[in-house]
Amino acid sequence: MENQLRQKAKELLEKGDVKVVIGYGWNKRKTHTTPVFITKPEDVDKLVFNPLCVNNLSLYLTRKFADIKALGKPAIVAKGCDIKTIAVLISESQLKREDVVILGMSCNGVVYRQELWKSGTDFKSVPADIMPTKCHNCDVRNPHIADIIIGEEVNFTPPDTPAGMVFDKIRDLDKKSGEERWGFWIEHFNRCIKCYACRQICPLCYCERCIAEKNMPQWIETSAHPRGNLAWNLKRAMDLAGRCTFCGECERACPVNIPLNLVNQKLALVVKDAFGHRAGYDEKVHPPMIIFNMEDTEDFIK
Amino acid sequence: MSSHTQHEQTGGFEPKIVAFVCNWCTYAGADLAGTSRMEYKPNVRIIKLPCTGRIDPLFIIKAFEKGADGVLVSGCHPGDCHYTTGNYHARRRWIAFKNLMDFVGIDSQRLHFSWVSASEAIKWVDLVNNITDEVKKLGPFVEYKSLGDRQ
Ligand code: SF4
Ligand code: SF4
Ligand code: FES
Numbered sequence: 001m002e003n004q005l006r007q008k009a010k011e012l013l014e015k016g017d018v019k020v021v022i023g024y025g026w027n028k029r030k031t032h033t034t035p036v037f038i039t040k041p042e043d044v045d046k047l048v049f050n051p052l053c054v055n056n057l058s059l060y061l062t063r064k065f066a067d068i069k070a071l072g073k074p075a076i077v078a079k080g081c082d083i084k085t086i087a088v089l090i091s092e093s094q095l096k097r098e099d100v101v102i103l104g105m106s107c108n109g110v111v112y113r114q115e116l117w118k119s120g121t122d123f124k125s126v127p128a129d130i131m132p133t134k135c136h137n138c139d140v141r142n143p144h145i146a147d148i149i150i151g152e153e154v155n156f157t158p159p160d161t162p163a164g165m166v167f168d169k170i171r172d173l174d175k176k177s178g179e180e181r182w183g184f185w186i187e188h189f190n191r192c193i194k195c196y197a198c199r200q201i202c203p204l205c206y207c208e209r210c211i212a213e214k215n216m217p218q219w220i221e222t223s224a225h226p227r228g229n230l231a232w233n234l235k236r237a238m239d240l241a242g243r244c245t246f247c248g249e250c251e252r253a254c255p256v257n258i259p260l261n262l263v264n265q266k267l268a269l270v271v272k273d274a275f276g277h278r279a280g281y282d283e284k285v286h287p288p289m290i291i292f293n294m295e296d297t298e299d300f301i302k
Numbered sequence: 303m304s305s306h307t308q309h310e311q312t313g314g315f316e317p318k319i320v321a322f323v324c325n326w327c328t329y330a331g332a333d334l335a336g337t338s339r340m341e342y343k344p345n346v347r348i349i350k351l352p353c354t355g356r357i358d359p360l361f362i363i364k365a366f367e368k369g370a371d372g373v374l375v376s377g378c379h380p381g382d383c384h385y386t387t388g389n390y391h392a393r394r395r396w397i398a399f400k401n402l403m404d405f406v407g408i409d410s411q412r413l414h415f416s417w418v419s420a421s422e423a424i425k426w427v428d429l430v431n432n433i434t435d436e437v438k439k440l441g442p443f444v445e446y447k448s449l450g451d452r453q
Contacts (some may be wrong), residue, residue: 012309059419068348092372115450122327151437173405175406177407178404178408178409179407179409180407182406182407182408182445183407184407185406185407186445186449204337211360219360219364220360225449225450226449227367227449228448229448230363230406230449231360231363231364234363234402234403234406235359235360235363237402238398238399238402239357241398241402242398255318263402263406266402266405267398267401267402270397270398270401270402274397274398275394280376289393289394289395289398290391291394292388292390292391292393292394294380294389294390294396296390296393296394297397298380300396300397300400300410300415301393301396301415301416301417302414302415302416302417302429
């Protein structure tokens with residue numbers, strides 16, 4: 001699979017079809033992977049693909065990375081779940097489909113805790129219990145949008161009802177009283193240190209100036225005070241409603257382990273129920289929060 | 303931070319209700335209630351926006367931060383928006399936001415949504431009276447107000 005990837009990357013660079021290949025490479029000690037930006041055909045051997053390739057590289061297609069944009073047309077190594085984010089970016093006019101070459105990777109799931117996956121282990125046999133929730137429910141292990149598919153076809157059928165830790169916890173919270181839910185979230189949000197790592201890593205948080213930075217008037221308190229922490233976390237979740245593709249990067253980046261996937265996926269379920277929309281499957285449809293339907297429910301409006 | 307209004311005479315709790323309303327329907331409806339000299343609970347503080355489409359969820363959050371015990375958001379009925387579709391967009395946002403507020407454990411009795419037209423002064427009066435009673439029963443929103451206080 002890696003050979004195939006390197007071969008394709010080399011061809012693309014040699015022919016001048018793309019100026020840079022955004023992919024994964026090993027870190028120095030080969031304990032985890034790190035983003036690499038390959039501009040010369042002779043460097044393609046740096047590219048790797050394995051279950052430690054967790055980053056959602058589509059972040060580098062956004063305007064947050066003007067220096068990468070300046071390199072010229074990119075090709076990107078993307079798992080199905082990463083492609084979902086690219087689809088949302090296209091649907092929001094952040095990018096044109098023809099402006100990127102998608103190297104869609106057949107995928108068998110990733111592993112966040114590298115110590116649990118011994119390199120050399122067959123890529124096809126990542127044990128389910130060390131995969132994140134998104135992989136348990138993944139219906140894009142064979143990339144749904146791509147210019148070139150790398151790897152063999154994967155046979156996997158996701159469960160009908162979303163399974164895994166994130167969804168179990170959502171169901172668990174739904175059953176609790178409002179008071180208990182409040183207690184749960186306040187305890188988590190209180191730990192927020194306002195580092196905005198969740199925002200920085202999210203490919204869909206691409207505003208040039210974030211509301212969190214505006215101070216005339218100041219909508220979100222800047223200090224890491226529980227009041228502003230709550231406001232920030234509600235606003236972040238709200239602005240990703242109908243857009244978040246559950247790449248899980250925000251929660252992975254959070255230094256104080258706030259379970260952001262819970263709140264993101266809760267809203268994803270709400271949006272799916274209310275508007276029949278799942279983010280990231282079709283780059284040609286509008287994101288649900290910028291459109292409306294005359295028949296949208298209003299049973300809660302007096 | 304700001305504390306809730308205490309009525310000295312009765313010693314009872316008087317909730318603060320913040321109402322975000324659109325200029326063309328609900329504000330006009332509330333205005334009609336006033337010019338018709340209808341009486342209703344004085345707990346509501348009206349904030350007028352051009353349209354419900356202009357109401358960002360952060361407004362609601364800010365209201366709670368500043369000590370509101372309840373929030374009401376109201377505008378033109380579907381089909382009647384002065385800007386044609388502002389309230390349809392708002393409705394979508396409310397669906398998501400209301401569910402988000404529920405999920406973090408904010409009592410849905412503290413956050414209300416309604417359509418009140420320019421002629422529905424009576425509806426406005428009833429709405430404000432009912433919400434005030436409801437929130438009064440819940441008591442001050444201490445959970446929100448005490449965020450950051452040391453236990
Ligand atoms: S969600 Fe799917 S494509 Fe993404 S890492 Fe997991 S199995 Fe692979
Ligand atoms: S909110 Fe988190 S999970 Fe959703 S797209 Fe952004 S980084 Fe990924
Ligand atoms: S003007 Fe009243 S809702 Fe748009």
